[in-house]
Amino acid sequence: MALVRLQTEHFRNLAPDPVSFSPSFNLLYGANGSGKTSVLEAIGYLGLGRSFRVSRHQAVVSHGQSRFTVFGGLDQGADESVSGDEGGLAHRLGIARDVSAKETSLRVDGENVRSLSSMAKHLPVSVIDPGVFDIVAGGPGKRRQFLDWLVFHVEPSFASVWQQCQRVTSQRNQTLRNGRIDESLLRVWDSQYAGLSERLSDSRQATFDRFKEAFELLVKQVDVPWTQGLTMEFFPGWDRAHELTEILRNHREQELKMGHTLYGPNRADIRLKFQGRPVAETFSRGQQKTLVILMKIAQGMVLSDMGRQVTFLLDDINAELDVGHRAMLAQKLRALGSQVFITSIEHPDPESLWGAGDTPDYRMFHVEHGKLTEE
Numbered sequence: 001m002a003l004v005r006l007q008t009e010h011f012r013n014l015a016p017d018p019v020s021f022s023p024s025f026n027l028l029y030g031a032n033g034s035g036k037t038s039v040l041e042a043i044g045y046l047g048l049g050r051s052f053r054v055s056r057h058q059a060v061v062s063h064g065q066s067r068f069t070v071f072g073g074l075d076q077g078a079d080e081s082v083s084g085d086e087g088g089l090a091h092r093l094g095i096a097r098d099v100s101a102k103e104t105s106l107r108v109d110g111e112n113v114r115s116l117s118s119m120a121k122h123l124p125v126s127v128i129d130p131g132v133f134d135i136v137a138g139g140p141g142k143r144r145q146f147l148d149w150l151v152f153h154v155e156p157s158f159a160s161v162w163q164q165c166q167r168v169t170s171q172r173n174q175t176l177r178n179g180r181i182d183e184s185l186l187r188v189w190d191s192q193y194a195g196l197s198e199r200l201s202d203s204r205q206a207t208f209d210r211f212k213e214a215f216e217l218l219v220k221q222v223d224v225p226w227t228q229g230l231t232m233e234f235f236p237g238w239d240r241a242h243e244l245t246e247i248l249r250n251h252r253e254q255e256l257k258m259g260h261t262l263y264g265p266n267r268a269d270i271r272l273k274f275q276g277r278p279v280a281e282t283f284s285r286g287q288q289k290t291l292v293i294l295m296k297i298a299q300g301m302v303l304s305d306m307g308r309q310v311t312f313l314l315d316d317i318n319a320e321l322d323v324g325h326r327a328m329l330a331q332k333l334r335a336l337g338s339q340v341f342i343t344s345i346e347h348p349d350p351e352s353l354w355g356a357g358d359t360p361d362y363r364m365f366h367v368e369h370g371k372l373t374e375e
């Protein structure tokens with residue numbers, strides 16, 4: 001499915017007019033500050049429930065307003081089991097946030113829904129912006145987020161196990177911080193925590209295996225010699241050859257001293273190594289960027305194999321990737337049948353991405369003062 005209709009109200013500087021997009025490529029260009037990233041950010045809200053660039057909803061509400069709304073219409077795509085409504089839309093998604101009342105309302109097909117996952121599962125949104133390179137260069141948290149996004153779209157029930165595990169972890173942390181050792185209470189938390197951790201890690205491992213397979217297939221297709229010698233491995237956050245409850249008991253003193261949980265899914269990582277050393281230490285910035293792009297494409301391949309279409313949001317990639325890498329990305333995303341939004345400051349040249357006479361279906365928009373005009 002692809003996002004073919006978007007309408008926002010009081011969202012940054014965006015005009016409230018509805019816009020229709022291509023289920024294939026959408027090229028958005030405009031001057032600095034015209035609103036290009038805001039369009040991607042609004043789309044991101046429907047698939048992620050939050051902004052991909054700021055942590056507070058407050059920042060995106062238009063100045064002087066207290067509530068914003070984003071509405072999106074999804075087409076049926078290749079999924080013939082889904083029938084469209086009279087407007088040809090397979091799903092209608094809506095998110096509104098009142099920042100004064102601190103209330104979020106979510107709607108799917110005209111019904112209020114409570115959980116974000118009920119909305120987000122319809123629109124797998126993958127962002128490639130200058131911040132994405134932290135997946136390789138940054139800490140394990142970024143890589144967990146990267147993996148969990150895919151696990152959720154492969155297996156939507158993962159969201160509720162993840163939330164339960166977060167809740168139990170924070171309760172367990174509170175007990176650890178209490179100072180007074182209440183061994184019987186800790187054992188209760190240990191066993192609940194270990195059960196949820198096993199379930200979470202099984203899901204992560206299974207999805208990681210699919211991801212790795214897709215990644216290995218991809219590197220065989222692209223001409224990137226340094227991918228030989230690259231290894232990736234999922235680390236669940238503890239040594240699964242041992243029971244987690246046993247590890248927790250054996251490290252009780254250490255955890256009490258630190259005041260939080262040191263073993264389990266919150267320590268999980270995707271370990272990326274080149275000739276045995278972490279890629280963050282050995283790869284050049286350019287190699288790290290290419291690796292992230294390949295990893296993002298591999299995620300798209302996993303979902304594409306399941307008949308799902310990812311909506312890629314490519315923000316300001318001209319500043320980060322050279323022509324060759326941009327073209328590789330554009331070709332692969334085309335082959336996947338993904339929906340893609342690409343922003344740029346200059347008027348885009350589709351032929352530089354796909355070659356003369358071989359451009360896919362695309363729509364081009366000029367963005368000015370928050371308003372999109374199709375060309």
Ligand SMILES: Nc1ncnc2c1ncn2[C@@H]1O[C@H](COP(=O)(O)OP(=O)(O)OP(=O)(O)O)[C@@H](O)[C@H]1O
Nearest residue numbers: 012013032033034035036037038059060061062063
């Ligand atoms: N809450 C808000 N209310 C109203 N306008 C806002 C709000 N937040 C940001 N803006 C303005 O909205 C505009 C859109 O910014 P955006 O980052 O989307 O532009 P852009 O086209 O991606 O620019 P660049 O090419 O510089 O990255 C900016 O001019 C900004 O000042």
